[in-house]
Amino acid sequence: MSNWFYDDIPVEYRDLRKFMQPIENEYLELRQLLAQTEKEIKTQGTDAELEARAAYLRKRIEALEVKHPWLVSGLLLEHALWGMPH
Secondary structure: OOOOOOOOOOOOHHHHHHHHHHHHHHHHHOOOHHHHHHHHHHHHOOHHHHHHHHHHHHHHHHHHHHOHHOOOOOOOOHHHHOOOOO
């Protein structure tokens, strides 16, 4: 066993990253789409289609945040599980 974490990555960490990466990517994509939609609403004014899209994106983001609270916890899950104690 080495002294550095990244020299010998535990299998559990790799499995966690494989699980988390697609969820984080979806969350980021939804937030970017929401920001773009809100920007369009500000520039084009009130449009029913844009408002509906923004509401749908907000619901999807909220559902991800409820199902996976580590997305908005402010603490990286990797650090909580494998980081140095404070």
